[in-house]
Amino acid sequence: MNTLFTVNGRKVRLSLHPGQTLLRVLRDNGYTEVKCGCEEGECGSCTVLLDGEAVPSCQILAMSVRNREITTVKGLMDMDGTSVIPEAFAETGAVQCGFCTPGMVLSSYALLKGNPAPSEEEIKLALDGNICRCTGYIKIIEAVKLAAVRMGKK
Amino acid sequence: MKKYRHVKYSEQKIDAISLATGEALFTDDFTKPDMLYLAVLRSPHAFARIRELDDSPARELDGVVEVFSHKNVPRVMFTTAGQGYPEPSPYDKALFDTLVRFAGDEVAIVAAETEEIAREALNLIRVDYEILTPLLDYSKALNEDAPIVHPEKDAKAMIPVPFHPEKNLAAEVNVEVGNFERAYKNSSGKVEATFTTPITSHCPIEPHTAMAYMDEMARLVIISSTQVPFHVRRIVSRILDIPPGKIRVIKPRIGGGFGAKQEIIVEPFVALTTWRTGRPSRLRLSRKEVFTSTRTRHGFTITMKAGFEPEDGKINALSMEALENTGAYGTHSLTVLSNSASKTLPLLNKIENIVFKGKAVYSNLPVAGAYRGYGATQGYFAYGQLIDMVIGESGGDPVEYYLKWCIKAGEGSPIFRAIGEGTEGVEMTLDTVGLPECLKKGADVFRWQEKRNRYSGEFNSGRRKKKGVGLVCMMQGSAIPKIDMASAYMKMNEDGSFNLKVGATDIGTGSDTILAQIAAEVLDTSPDKFIVHSSDTDHTPFDTGAYASSTTYLSGSAVKKCAEEILKQIKKVGSEILEVPEKELDIRDGMVFVSDEPHRMIGYDEICTYAMYQRSQFQIQAFASHVADKSPPPFAAHFAEIEVDTETGLIRVLDYVAVTDCGTPINPVLAEGQVEGALINGISYALIEDYHFNEKGALLNNRFSRYKIFSAMDIPPVRVILVDSEPDPTGPFGAKSIAEIAINGPAPAIANAFAHATGKRLYKAPFTPERVLSALTSK
């Protein structure tokens, strides 16, 4: 079946089966920037923003969010021209394999929207649901700090 | 020291932005119309014989296209280890067998129109198992009455090495230098201890995934999340009897490997399905499958003995006896075993009498394989603690001790020759050893002396929380000498850009970037002039792959040679245009100029255009291959400061300093990133990671909520330092490797700090609160 959703600020028809998770529906409809690392709500690679809040899309029934704003990392690029976070990640060396990165970027964005100058502890807490095996998080935390400074200046 | 223009510079990773914005494609992001989805039926039993398998109910389900099992797939023995040919790992596996050897072993696969149908069909396959008594305790594998995991007659070793499946012996290595027994007997100081390391998971966040399709020329194309595309092609070709020329393997972006993807696990299934049905197919393992049925780190039990002089700690005799659990199949069993000795024992090379006895045994547990550190991680857990015990008994300071006894530049070790990759090793003297610099720098930054003195009385204080510091020193290698090969091809375009095609496999490490930097350094032009294309078996030359800390050193050398050849051609054309002999020409920023008259110059773009369209026309292009004669080790010194809560058994890392000598870091930020990632993985390994099985051998903690790995909240304060060390003369611009070494440090460094804090030893990793408490109450 086809249903209307709001993804990245646009109304789009997505094909789906009832009972499918938002992650499956997004990926099957070409939003492959949403990554699938576990489908159990435990890695954060499938993170999307729902009305601005970072959530694991693998734990959400697609049908239940028809009326919400869904944002993937590609959508973020259009919102207030926010390439600041991906750039901060790239510059600090926070991207290794990059599989966790779209999710990390979205969690960082959700954090910085609500808390423009987070402490290191607050950053760690905000990223706690996003696991990364490559970087040891050190440069990711650095990236979020850098992004915070830059977003604050804008 | 020479001033570089493009290496030793933290160039941004060329794919970073496309990854961070979700543009870059991973295997699972590719799709094809008409694609089939695969699901794998796995054995619920740790050890069982399949009496009967009936797939007809599954075939009747609407949407099921094929079911594969031992019934319709010919038996070809192979190893899933993605190693050079002939592999040092035994051929002890068939794609489908009637004997299943661990809970999670493959029984059949279903190819269906949707993922859901494929999974549903698994329930319809009827399998009648004869359940056998499993071998779950690998320490009993060599007992007379142990169940035999590989009773089949067609398992075989591909190189002449001890292989006795009839005794559960997957591999064996015995080496002696000097005479251990005599020297041990004559030593007045003696220590002995047994250390155990856990079975753990790599946890790349991208699960193992492969897809296949037939191209318009009826060739099989495999896209795979692999570290070893060329080995995938060779092995799939052999198992399915398809000529290599009919197979193309493409590596897109890879979501981490750490050794887990140096295994040919999922590719044969998609290849088989597509080759037989003609339709595209895809298999993405679930996280549970990644935990259970891909590969793990080999668990080891290592007993070490040292005979030494109590006055100065001089070790006369050292023995290491290792028992390695390879699980149900012997992939990497021999080489990981060898590396547990060959990467540790040369470190203190003045020890004259050394014996290593290693055995790798089968069990009905998940399959072990390559894992970052590759045996050295397990080896250093034992070695790093035993040396610390000797130092403790002889009353010295660890920093001074290592400075005195560690291998130095210009020296070798008989171990290099004695232990290779299954065969004899390669003799070498080391051109550079940056360990003394690492030790001095680390001791200074960490404030080693001060902290060590401050905590020296902790162990017999009555305090609940005790603090201590520990040190460990390490070496690894850079590629496998005289075995591994890398190659590169480069051609020039008329805007002065270059296509750089390498077999090297960037799995997130940044190798595409650093290879461009190496080429840029040779040709003195900007790294963004290089269009890097890596790992496509049709379009890039051969490379053994991303393993054994080899890419920077080996593939980097191939790229350097290739760029040097290009440079000759550029100068030749330049000399023709400028009418000046080549030897009077120099290069700078993508220009060739006359050394004495720098205003006479010509750009690379014009040179290429001239060569393409004007006189003595030719394509400026080159290729190069590289095999190394040596494997220069990177060195590291790790310093840990911890606090032990003697009531809860919790260990808190208060400070951790990791200092590494990797020769010239081609890209310091990326090199640091390698250390940081390996380090946090290593601390997580030391403190929390471990597989738990039920009494029937099924894995209990097969998801991230039960198999915890460190998240951002868990990381302790760590400081990563690359020392400004001597460039290695054999590496590209002096580079040695860096990807693996750091993972070996945390377990022994923290254990040594624990001994300093409490006076007790942790012989078993990970250091769970229960183990800590029981160590504290031990005698």
Ligand code: FES
């Ligand atoms: S895929 Fe959703 S949390 Fe892992």
Ligand code: FES
């Ligand atoms: S960069 Fe690889 S998992 Fe985070």
